[in-house]
Amino acid sequence: MSRPPLSPAEINELIAGLNRLARNLWWTWNQDSQELFQELSPRGWQNLYHNAVAVLQEVSEYELRVRLQDQDFARRVREVLQAFNTYLNAENTWGKEHAPALLAHPVAYFTAEFGFHETLPIAAGGLGILSGDHAKSASDLGLGFVGVSLFYREGYFQQAINQENWQTEYYRILNPKLLPVEPVLDGKGAPLVCAVDVALGQVYFQAWRANVGRCPVYLLDSNRPENEQHYRDLTLRVYGGDSTTRIMQEILLGMGGVRFLRALGIRPSIFHMNEGHTAFLTLELVREKLAEGKSFQEALDATRSQCVFTTHTPVEAGHDRFTPDLINYALNKAPAELKLSFHDFMALGRVNPANESEAFCMTVLGLKASRAANAVSELHGQVSRKMWHHLYPGKPVDEVPIGHITNGVHLLGWMKGPLRRFWKRKLGPQWEANVNSPEFWERMADPDLVSDEELWALRYELRRELVEFARRRLVLQGERVTPADFITFDQLLNVDALTIGFARRFATYKRATLIFQDFNRVAQLVSDRQRPVQFIFAGKAHPRDDEGKRYIQRIIHLSKYSELKGHLVFIENYDVHVARQMISGCDVWLNTPRRPFEASGTSGQKVTCHGGVNLSVLDGWWREGYDGTNGFAIGKDSHPDSFEEQDRRDCESLYKVLREDVVPRFFDRDAQGIPRRWVAMIRRAMVTLAPRFNTWRMVQEYARKYYFAD
Numbered sequence: 001m002s003r004p005p006l007s008p009a010e011i012n013e014l015i016a017g018l019n020r021l022a023r024n025l026w027w028t029w030n031q032d033s034q035e036l037f038q039e040l041s042p043r044g045w046q047n048l049y050h051n052a053v054a055v056l057q058e059v060s061e062y063e064l065r066v067r068l069q070d071q072d073f074a075r076r077v078r079e080v081l082q083a084f085n086t087y088l089n090a091e092n093t094w095g096k097e098h099a100p101a102l103l104a105h106p107v108a109y110f111t112a113e114f115g116f117h118e119t120l121p122i123a124a125g126g127l128g129i130l131s132g133d134h135a136k137s138a139s140d141l142g143l144g145f146v147g148v149s150l151f152y153r154e155g156y157f158q159q160a161i162n163q164e165n166w167q168t169e170y171y172r173i174l175n176p177k178l179l180p181v182e183p184v185l186d187g188k189g190a191p192l193v194c195a196v197d198v199a200l201g202q203v204y205f206q207a208w209r210a211n212v213g214r215c216p217v218y219l220l221d222s223n224r225p226e227n228e229q230h231y232r233d234l235t236l237r238v239y240g241g242d243s244t245t246r247i248m249q250e251i252l253l254g255m256g257g258v259r260f261l262r263a264l265g266i267r268p269s270i271f272h273m274n275e276g277h278t279a280f281l282t283l284e285l286v287r288e289k290l291a292e293g294k295s296f297q298e299a300l301d302a303t304r305s306q307c308v309f310t311t312h313t314p315v316e317a318g319h320d321r322f323t324p325d326l327i328n329y330a331l332n333k334a335p336a337e338l339k340l341s342f343h344d345f346m347a348l349g350r351v352n353p354a355n356e357s358e359a360f361c362m363t364v365l366g367l368k369a370s371r372a373a374n375a376v377s378e379l380h381g382q383v384s385r386k387m388w389h390h391l392y393p394g395k396p397v398d399e400v401p402i403g404h405i406t407n408g409v410h411l412l413g414w415m416k417g418p419l420r421r422f423w424k425r426k427l428g429p430q431w432e433a434n435v436n437s438p439e440f441w442e443r444m445a446d447p448d449l450v451s452d453e454e455l456w457a458l459r460y461e462l463r464r465e466l467v468e469f470a471r472r473r474l475v476l477q478g479e480r481v482t483p484a485d486f487i488t489f490d491q492l493l494n495v496d497a498l499t500i501g502f503a504r505r506f507a508t509y510k511r512a513t514l515i516f517q518d519f520n521r522v523a524q525l526v527s528d529r530q531r532p533v534q535f536i537f538a539g540k541a542h543p544r545d546d547e548g549k550r551y552i553q554r555i556i557h558l559s560k561y562s563e564l565k566g567h568l569v570f571i572e573n574y575d576v577h578v579a580r581q582m583i584s585g586c587d588v589w590l591n592t593p594r595r596p597f598e599a600s601g602t603s604g605q606k607v608t609c610h611g612g613v614n615l616s617v618l619d620g621w622w623r624e625g626y627d628g629t630n631g632f633a634i635g636k637d638s639h640p641d642s643f644e645e646q647d648r649r650d651c652e653s654l655y656k657v658l659r660e661d662v663v664p665r666f667f668d669r670d671a672q673g674i675p676r677r678w679v680a681m682i683r684r685a686m687v688t689l690a691p692r693f694n695t696w697r698m699v700q701e702y703a704r705k706y707y708f709a710d
């Protein structure tokens with residue numbers, strides 16, 4: 001019996017709903033929504049890089065109306081829209097229960113980059129991904145939260161590799177109309193425009209709102225006709241240009257961001273500065289309070305009571321510093337506005353205010369103007385207290401007021417399709433509700449629910465997806481590939497091999513090439529036909545980092561011309577999409593930072609729920625996560641001062657662990673062909689790591705320690 005066709009009004013409602021859904025990034029962590037958009041245009045979904053807004057524009061209104069006459073499709077659209085509405089309007093949220101005051105006066109989270117999804121490539125690396133995951137969990141928790149960052153019209157660079165295996169950079173213009181963002185309008189329907197003082201002039205800006213579930217994120221954009229071209233281009237690229245561009249971007253982000261929130265009538269109770277780039281926001285807050293008649297000291301104290309600061313950089317040179325000349329130029333009007341002499345103004349960013357040659361450090365401003373500060377792992381906390389103890393004269397290093405909250409990841413946003421289907425089959429449609437809880441992962445340990453055989457089958461499914469993804473990408477990366485070559489590419493990599501992944505920014509302290517230091521030993525590893533091992537690498541070097549580019553060149557060279565050919569590949573243009581393939585498909589996630597420079601690291605936290613295990617230096621989060629049973633450690637919980645010595649020791653340890661522990665365990669199969677001890681380790685990793693190293697826990701910790709008024 002066929003049902004009557006949907007009425008035009010019903011269809012209109014579904015179309016409006018789909019358009020609302022596409023413009024809320026919630027769909028990026030909701031599998032059913034993604035499947036709907038993919039079904040609407042499978043090719044478009046792939047070519048438009050999983051962009052729901054662009055897919056909806058690709059499909060004509062007529063086609064959409066026809067498709068919605070498919071009763072089954074219409075039913076699924078209705079169900080997704082219902083789930084979306086339920087999410088948006090949920091009454092019993094953690095935030096409502098624990099932080100009702102923040103709903104009226106939210107946390108304003110400022111950051112220079114937000115990494116939400118591959119369609120919006122405005123993040124350079126881990127800092128941006130962390131910001132995106134923070135916002136998603138703030139939404140899941142129902143916390144009063146708004147984000148502020150910049151809309152980079154050319155985003156972060158795209159990586160290509162030239163004939164010399166050298167990284168080159170190019171940029172793609174982003175069209176906001178085809179992205180999951182919406183213009184912020186004033187009462188008359190025109191873009192809401194604000195201005196901020198920069199040098200001797202003003203920079204005008206508007207904003208795009210990304211809806212992250214329940215939370216708005218405002219991305220400021222200086223590409224306004226009121227501005228001269230060089231100011232229109234201020235927000236062109238993530239960390240673009242020279243230090244003049246940088247300081248102006250940071251003025252726009254910090255001071256402009258506060259002004260924009262005011263123009264929207266938002267009165268945050270807390271301003272969270274994510275890294276020093278955002279610290280100028282404190283100057284705008286001081287200025288506001290001076291205008292209310294407070295003295296400078298009162299204004300600074302009141303500002304401090306509203307601000308918290310997170311530092312991410314254990315490398316001294318990684319902290320933004322601006323010369324007095326540049327400050328004088330870019331912030332020309334600021335000292336007078338704050339009723340300060342230039343000397344006193346500079347003092348806000350100096351460790352030693354009397355030192356006239358000291359540069360203005362954004363981290364110093366952030367620390368001086370906040371009521372609480374934190375690092376992003378326990379070890380990073382120790383390093384940061386030592387690094388900044390001069391700022392707190394008379395205090396022993398241990399009492400320097402910089403705590404720590406270890407980073408996490410937004411689990412649902414990272415979980416790949418097969419994994420989600422696996423859990424749905426096991427636990428039913430409501431499985432997502434508890435995905436961050438220890439109880440959920442405890443069930444992994446229950447072989448009655450999930451057998452070794454099933455877990456191993458899941459590993460195979462995920463590993464095959466990665467290998468096939470890599471083969472597709474390698475065809476695209478190849479030069480002058482003919483159809484006949486496809487067969488050759490399909491022989492690259494081996495679905496049965498122990499697959500070791502390394503993907504992250506090619507900052508040199510991460511030592512991407514450490515494993516190749518003793519080439520013969522790696523060659524030995526991959527040449528064992530009984531126990532095949534293979535490596536997949538990806539990552540971008542900073543455009544001005546030639547050393548990092550040399551690392552990439554070396555790896556690609558090895559992948560093409562050495563005995564490692566076929567067992568080592570480099571996937572170009574690392575981004576969130578490549579990351580998702582790699583963290584889900586790899587058996588082992590390799591991380592070899594030079595201690596203690598990995599403040600936290602988060603990519604290794606994404607592998608755990610997919611049944612991957614970490615093989616990492618005991619730095620950042622892994623130093624806290626590793627317990628001897630849930631993965632592998634390189635080296636010890638200590639390090640020598642000499643870099644050479646550290647490289648040598650870590651290299652020794654790495655080969656030893658691989659040869660004696662990782663490889664034998666992976667290939668130790670029983671009569672049924674199952675590597676029982678390996679699967680046991682996967683279970684241990686899931687139970688001990690997934691419920692801890694996620695942003696659901698992390699954001700709650702921020703709320704309890706730093707967001708609640710004390």
Ligand SMILES: *Cc1c(COP(=O)(O)O)cnc(C)c1O
Binds near residue numbers: 125579601
């Ligand atoms: C998770 C992630 C990072 C951070 O990786 P680390 O290992 O912490 O450096 C960087 N870039 C992308 C695209 C990611 O998904």
